[in-house]
Amino acid sequence: MAEVPAAVSGGWAPVAAVLLGALAVAAALLDGALAGRAAGVRSGMGRPVGEVARLLRQRRRTTVAADRLLWRIGGAGLLGMALMIITVVPLGRWTLFDLDVGVVWVNALDVLAWAFVWLTGWGANSAYALVGGYRFLAHGLAYELPLMFALVAPAVAASSLRVGEVAAAQQGLWFVVWMPVAFVVYCLGVVAIAVWGPFSPALGRDVAGGVTAELSGVDRLLFLAGRYALLAAGAAFAVPMFLGGGAGPLLPAWAWVLVKATVLLAGLVWLRRRAPALRPDVFMEVGWLVLLPAVLLQDLLVAVVVIGG
Amino acid sequence: MTVRTVLLVAAALISVGLYGALSQQVVVMVMMGLELMLNGLILAVAGLWWFCAPDPSGQVLLLVILAAMTVEMAMGFAVATSLHRVRRSDLTDTAADLSG
Amino acid sequence: MGVSGALARLALRHAHLLVIEVPGYWLTRVAVERLAGVRGWRLAVSPADADILVVCGSPGPELALVVASLWEQLPGPRARIDVTTPDLVAAGLDQAAAMLRDTPGQRRDSTARDGRGFDDAAGGDIALAHGSADRDGLEMDVLHVRLGPVLPEWPAGLVLRAHLHGDLIAEAQAGVIDAGHGPAGGAHVAGGDPSDEVRPAVAGEVAARRCDNAARLLALAGWPDAAGGARAIRDRLLTGERSAATAELARLRRRVRRSWLLRWSLRRVGPLPPDELARLGLAPDLTGDVWDRLNGMLGRAAVAVGGPAGVVDGGPAGVVDGGPAGVAVGGPVDVVVGGPVTSPAAVASVVSGWDVATARLIVASLDITALDVVTDG
C-alpha cells in the first residue's frame, strides 16, 4: 500500500468539488445541530438549509461608494481557494494534480485568505467591515509563520514536498504521533484561515459582523460557504500530511481518507462551541513567543530524527 | 514561448516599474515601482535559466532575488514608518535632505 | 411560485431579527429575544444580516431617524414591527412572519426600492480626515465613527462618537440618544418610580438584568454557548422558574470561572482601581479588570436571586406574559430597578486608548442598568 498516488484526468475535478461540497455541508449541518442543541432548539440541523433558502431569497445589496469589484472578488475567493487546495490532496490512489511542490502550493493558497478576507472587509466601505479586515490581518501575522513551519515538519520527515509521497512515508507511524505540536499548530492555522471559532473576531459581534457586516444575499452565502469549504479542505489536507493518508484496515484507501477528514472536521467544528475568541491583540504574542518557538523545536526534532534514522 | 519573448515581457515589466519608481511621490508607491522591476527581473532570470543554462545553480539566483525583495520591502516599510513618525509625511520630496 | 413559496417557508423558519431597544424597554427586548429563540429565529448582527426589524418601545425623534435609515439598509424581503409591551411581542412576531411570507408584497416592496438606487449605508461616513498621533506617537489618519445606538450587545441608547486610528479609539465622546425627549428617552431610576410597589419582581429582575449583561459580555468575548446559557437563566428568572435558574446560574458561574482561556483573554483588560471608579462616579463593585467584573456581575445575580430580597418564590410569573398592572399607556412598561445610573462621560473615559474589541468588552463589563441622560456633548 506504499504506492504513490497517480494523477487522474482533470475531468474528475467536478467529483472532487462535489466531495468537498459534501464535507462542507456536513460541517454546516453539524454546526447547526450543535448550535441548536446549545440554544435548546429542535430545528438545529435544518439551520444551514434554512439559511441557504433565506440567503437565496434575500436581495444583494451594496453600499455607498463600495469598491464592488474587489468586494465581490473577496467574497467569492474563499470558495475558489478551497477548491484549489483539494486539487493536490490525494484520495487514496488518485490525485487531481500531482504537483511535486504540493505542500508549498497549499501554503501559497492559504496566504490568499489574507487577500480575500481583507478585500471583503475593504470593499464594503464600512468602518466595521474594515476593522474586521484589519483584525484578520493581525491574526494572519500571528498564525501564518507557525503554520508554515508546521507544514515543514512532515515535508522534512518524508524528504519530499509531494503530498502523495508525504502520505506514503507514514506507513509505519502516522506523523501526528511524533509531531503533535506541528499538527496542533496546523489545525489552528486551518481554523484561522476559515475565520472560524476562536479566530472569528474578524467577524465579531462587537463590530456588527465585521467583514460580513454589509454582505447580504448571494454574496453572504458565498462567503459563508467559502468558510465551511476552507475548513473542510484544511481537514482533508491534514489527512495526507499528518494522519497517514489512506492507511487503515478493512476499508479501501479512499474511504479512509474521507473518514479521517470527516472526523477531524467534526473536531474543528466542535471547537467553536468550547473556546472563546482569541483576540488578535492577545494572540499576537502567543503566535510569536509560544507557537513559533514550539514549532521550530518540533522541526528540529524531526530533522534530527530523520538524519539519525 | 522562446527566450526572446520571455525577455520582451520582462523588459516591459521592468520599464513599467521604472516609470513608477521615477514618477511617484509617495514612498510606498516608489517601492511598488521597484517591486515591479524586480518582478520583471524574476521572469528574465527564470527564462534565461530555462532556455540557456538549465543547471541547478541558476535557480539559486532566483531565491536570492526573492530574498532581496523581502529585504527591500521590510526596510522600506520600516524607513517609511520612521520617516512618517519624524516628519509626519510620506512623500519622497520631504526626505530630499537625507540624500546628503 | 411553488419554488419561491417553499423557499419562503424554509427561510421563514430561520429568520434573523435586528432588535432595537429604546431605553427603558428592556423587558420588551428580552421578551422578543426569548420568543424569537423559541421559534428558532436568531439575532442579526447588522442590518445587512436581518430580515425583521423589531423596535422595542416608542423611539424619540433622533432614534426614529436611525431606525428609518436602518430600515433602508435591510436587504429585503423585510418586515418591521414595533412592540411596546412584552405581551404584544408574540402577536408582533406573528405579524412579521406573515409579512415575510407575503411574497407578492415583498416583490412590490423590492421594485419600489429599486428606483432609489443604492441603499444608504452607515458605512458612508468614512471620510478623509486630518491625522493625529496615535498612542504610539505615529501620525495616523483619524476615522470618525459613531458607535451605537444600534449595535449587537450594546447598552440601549448609548452613542459613542469615537476617533479611530485604525481600530484604536483615540478619544471618544458619549451621549444618550434622545436625551431629554420625554419618558422614552430618559432613564428611569428606581426610587421615585410608581412601579416600585411591584416588589416581587425586583429580586428576579435585578438578577435577570445582571444575567443579561453577563450574556452580552460573554457574547462579545466570542463564547456564544455561555452567552446563550446566561440568556436562558435570564429568561427563567423572568418567567419565575427561580429554583432552576439558581441551579443553572451556579453551574454557569463554575463554567466561567474554570475557563482558563476566557480568563486569559479578559485578564488585565480595562483595569479600574477604586479611586478611578470614585472619580468617574461608577459603582465601587466594578473594581478590577473585565474578568473580575464579569465574575462580579454573575455573583451579584446569585446574591439577588438567593439573597434577602428574594423572598417571593415563583411570584413574578406575570412579568413577561401578563405584565404588571398599573402601567400608564404610552409610557415605558419596564421598570428599571436596582443598579446605579451610569454617566456616559464615564463610559467614554474608560474606553479611550483601547481598541474597539477591548473597548466593547469594557463597556459591557460596566454592568450598565441605566444611563444618565446628561450628556457631555
Add this chain to the structure above:
Amino acid sequence: MVTHLAFWGLAVIAVLAGVAVFVVNSMARASYSLALSFIAVGLQVLLLQQLYVGVLVILMMVMEMAIMAVYMNMFMGMNPAMMSMNMVHGARHALPVSVGVFLLLAAGALFAPWPSRRGSPPADVTAALGVELMGPKMLAMAVVGVVMAATIVSGIVLAAHRTRYDRFGDDLRRRRPADPQPGGVRR
C-alpha cells in the same frame, strides 16, 4: 500550443496589471494589481518548469501586498470611493526615460544572439535545487539567512517607538511591561 497561449495570456495580464498599479485611483486596487502581476509572473515561472520558485513568488508576494495595502491605507487614509489619486512628480522625465529603457531592453532581447541551451534540465528541478542549496550554494543561503535576521532586527529598531526601557523601566526591573494594552503572554 496550450503553453504558448497560456504564456501570452499571462504576459498580457502581468504587464497590464503592472500598468494598472500606477493608473488606478485606489490604494487597494494598486496593491492588488501588483499582486495580480506577481501571480501572473509566478504562473509563468511555473510554465518555465521552476515549480518551487514559481509557487514561492505567489506565496510571498500576495502576503506582501496584503500588508502593503494596509500600509497604504494607514498612511494615506484612503477609502474605496476612488478619490482621484495623483501623486506623480516629475512625470515629464519618467515617461521618456522608461520608454527609452524599454526600447533598449527590447532591442537587446530580440536581437542579441542568445546562446542555445547548454546542458539539459535536471529530472526533478525542485530536488536539484534543494541539493544545490544544501551543497555547493550553502554559503549563499546562509548569508541570505543572516541578512533576513538582520532585516527583522533593524526593521523593528527603525519602526518601533517604544524600547524595552519604556516597557520595563529604566533599570529593566519591572516585572510586567507597561504596555498600553496587555499582550497575551505575561511577561
